[in-house]
Amino acid sequence: MENEYTVTIGLEVHAELSTKTKAYCSCKIGYGDEPNTNICPVCMGLPGALPHFNEEVLNYAMKAGVATNCDIITESKFDRKNYFYPDLSKGYQITQSDKPVASDGYLEIESEDGTKKKIGIERIHMEEDTAKVTHDPFGRGTLLDYNRCGVPLIEIVSKPDIHSAKDAIAYLEKLRKLLIFLDVADCKMEEGGFRADVNVSVSNTDKLGNRSEIKNMNSFKSIERAIEYETKRQIENLKQGKENSQNTLRWDDIEGETSIMRTKENANDYRYFPEADLPKFEVSEERYDNIAENIPELEDAKKERYINDFGLSNKQIIFVLSNMEYIRLFEEANDIISKPKEIANVLMSDVAAYVNENIINPIDLKVTAETIAKYVSLLENGKLNSKTGKKVLKEMLENGGDPETIMKEKGLIQITDEKQIKEMVEKVISNNPESVQDILAGKDRAVKFLVGQVMKESRGKANPEIVNKEIIDQIEKMK
């Protein structure tokens, strides 16, 4: 019986920090820059080049530690992790072994069935990324881009508290969102900015089984499939009386299976020893306080506030919280006009549709919090109706600009002048005697038709409420 087996999943996440410069030299960080232009003797690992520590990295790592309820260390150091790295030419990675900056925290996740679970965090430490390796598809050689070498990373290691693929993904999504909210990493998965080593072990006793590790995964879908595949494979082995061996595996996304890369080296194979070129360091109380006091409002707190203070629907909340730019537009526009539901709706409908159709990043939108606020208030006080509003918003999205100016330029100012509307209604009524008969016979649906005709007559600019009222008034007089 399969349910006798428990799967245990451990996750080691590497996130590239979004500091301006590298961890141990002053080279700029720039994803997509011309290869090997952001380099110096330190990050190229030339003999005799001395590293110096970028303290921003410590601040960022501490932020992540505080936000995941970790203890922050007071005295720490760096270590060398020795290994043959073709993409790290000094032959070792500067990392932290026995004194990680943060340890023993947790992250609360929500399982599929809605139950909340605390997933322990063993440690968070600081280290550096390697060069980017590109194998020539025609077999002519291997290209190395040192721009990425020395980019600061934090490695976040979970405790063995996760027991399903779905919970693993919930944890990763939560963690990724957290780092983005903290503004310490942009976590662009397609750029390798957030990647996970996934450990899977299966057991039907109290002891953990031997684990296999799948390295460097940067797609949630693949991680979920790989965990499910490994769980099945290991259970199958145990059922056949075979022991699972401790392996490092590769996931093949096309075949949907894992294959052995190497049998696992243990930590002592790396011959960690203290990094002699960087001094030990202390974390002052002042630094800690400064960081702890400046943790921004995080996802769960925002969710609560959006429900309690703004009455947003679940759908609206999920949408607004899906992107930092939507959050900013929403909150800043709402600070101006206090119309949370209306603003969320504009973002969720037309703005999101525009973003999706044009495949742009919300950060590149031409609308601003100010113009959205203004747009919503023009709708609210009846200067725009839903029809003319759409036209104005389309122009705002395509070319930017102030909604009131656009409205005037395009001649879209709503007609609220009752005399003007009265004349249009008279005309429509005399042109549609059948509809009038219908209404007099009690068929109210015909009112809608007449409203539509007047709106057409006004080229969408009449205030539909006034039109509706005027039609009813005029027909009432015919009775």
Ligand code: ZN
């Ligand atoms: Zn450098």
Ligand code: MN
């Ligand atoms: Mn690492």
